[in-house]
Amino acid sequence: MMTALRIEDLTIRTADRVLVSGFSAAVGRGEPLTLLGESGSGKSLVAQAIMGTLPSSLIASGQIFLDGTDLLRLDGAARRTLWGRRIGLLPQEPWTALDPTMRAKGQLTEVHRYVHRRRDADSLAAAGLEEVGLADASEHYPFQMSGGMCQRLALAMAHAADTQVLLVDEPSKGLDGTLRADVVARLRREVAAGRLLLTITHDIALARSLGGTACVMLDGQAVETGPTARLLDAPTHAYTWSLIAADPSAWRPRAPWEPGPLVIEGTGLVKAFGRRRLFTDLSVRIGAGEIVAVVGPSGSGKTTLGNILVGTEPPDRGWVRRAPGAASVRFQKLYQDPPAAFVPHQTMGRALDHLVRRHGLDPERVEDLLARLKLLPGLRKQRPGELSGGELQRFALARVLLLNPVFLFADEATSRLDPVNQMEVAGLLREASERDGLAILFVTHDLGMAERFADRAIILH
Structure with missing residues (x-):
């Protein structure tokens, strides 16, 4: 089998720091490559180096051969001619892959019309939306769709591009079990069609389902590579062991917890978008220190319920009561798509400094929390992208x-975290609920995680 994509001694650095060191791998037809590892280990940087979309502040050296051509030797204009024609990218955040001013069908139509010059672009786009279960959302804008729906639209666009190489970054995040199985089936069809597939994920089950070869990355280096089944069943590196052991299916269930005084309550909640009703006469009560999970398929109303409780969206009917005396700023939301929560051109350091000044926070508390979340000081200089x-x-x-x-x-x-960091962050949230009485509404597609992390669950259909 001829190797069509080969990476040799790829190194990616800033002016003063090496981010990826001496990475080498090969992707062959019919044999997908999956990169596993924690957030910040360099997985996405490898994909960006192949695509040619590394930030200007980063320097890449080594060689990336696509059918004999070293992509790193091409100038920017030559690299851009490959986008959407020979190399396609499904990015980690669907929010950044979609045009917020265009409806779903229009975005898919553009791929058929302008990349492939197809006269039947409209009908092909309609068929593509039907295939990913978005026929009813054809006239929706991205902000009107759930994260899982946006992910499926981005996947349909990547498939429509029909590229020789497909780079897929965290394709299963935010998807329920049924849709994740559908994503696996679609990616395997891409491989069967002769596409070169490089997948970046922290989803152990996804990697196992894709098969082929797996490479585990840590601190910018490949620490273990081999056939996926062998690597996951009998890993040789300690980090690979810890990655597998931290999968949510192995978490210790939360001990029985007696909730404190009522923090928030929604009664008789009704919400619909047009003719599509999400829920009717839904009630929920959450006490201090209690963790309530909301589980259900993509588009079932999980995010909408949370938005109603936190106060960013009104119900059609029903009412919400919050603990008296608590300022509105103490009712917070952690967004499904992190880029939506940050100013794109502001560094993380400036964002934190603004928060400290605005709310009179203790800078030492900031440093302590960042250390516990494994956020290195150098990351303060980075922008969200x-x-x-x-x-x-x-x-x-x-x-x-x-x-x-x-x-x-x-x-x-x-959902954006690898199993090790996922378990640590879940532990941090659990600690905040037990120590500080934080009431948590935890949205997830993973029923197993909900059963281990939360006190009880609400199932939406």
């Missing part, structure tokens, strides 16, 4: 917890 999804989510969590909330709506709060 220069961080991994996991790093950005941890900054979002730090910013929320610094405000000493009494209620936190955590919308897929750990």
Whole structure:
């Protein structure tokens, strides 16, 4: 089998720090490559180096051969001619892949019309939306769709591009079990069609389902590589062991917890968008220190319920009562798509400094929390687009917890994190609920995680 994509001694650095060191791998037709590892380990940087979208502040050296051509030797204009034609990218955050001013069908139509010059672009786009279960959302804008729906639209666009190489960054995040199985089936069809597939994920089950070869990355280096089944069943590196052991299916269930005084209550809640009704006569009560999970498929109303409780969206009917005396700033939301919570051109350091000044926070408390979340001081100089999804989510969590909330709506709060960091962040949230009485509404697609992390669960259909 001829190797069509080969990476040799790839090193990515800033002016004073090495981010990826001596990475080498090969992707062949019919044999997908999956990169596993914690947030910030360099997985997404490898994909960006292949695509040619590394930030200008980063320097890449080594070689990346696509059918004999070294991509790192091409200038920017030549690299851009490959986008959407020979190399396609499904980014980690669907929010950044979609045009917020265009409806779903229009975005998919553009791919068929302008990339492939197809006259039947409209009908092809309609068929593509039907295939990913978005036929009813064809006229929706991205802000009107759930994170899982946006992910499926981005996947449909990547498939429509019909590229030789497909780079997929965290394709299963925010998806329920049924949709995740559908994503696996679609990616395997891409491989069967002769596409070169490089997948970045921290989803152990996804990696196992894709098969092929897996490479585990840590601190910018490949620490273990081999056939996926062998690597996951009998790992040789200690970090690979810890990655597998931290999977939510192995978490210790939360001990029985007696909730404190009522923090927030929604009664008789009704919400619909047009003719599509999400829930009717839904009631929920959450006491101090209690963790309530909301589980259900993409688009079932989980995020909408949280938005109603936190106060950013009104119900059609029903009412919400919050603990008296608690300032509105103490009812907080942790967003499903972290880029939506930050100013794109503001560094993380400036964002934190603004928070400290605005609310009179103790700078030492900030440093302590950042250390516990494994956010290195150098990351303060980065803008949101220069961080991994996991790093950005941890900054979002730090910013929320610094405000000493009494209620936190955590919308897929750990879906951007690898299993090790996922378990640590879940532990931090659990500690805040037990020590500080923080009431948490925890949205997840993973029923197993809900059963282990929360006190009880609400199931939406």
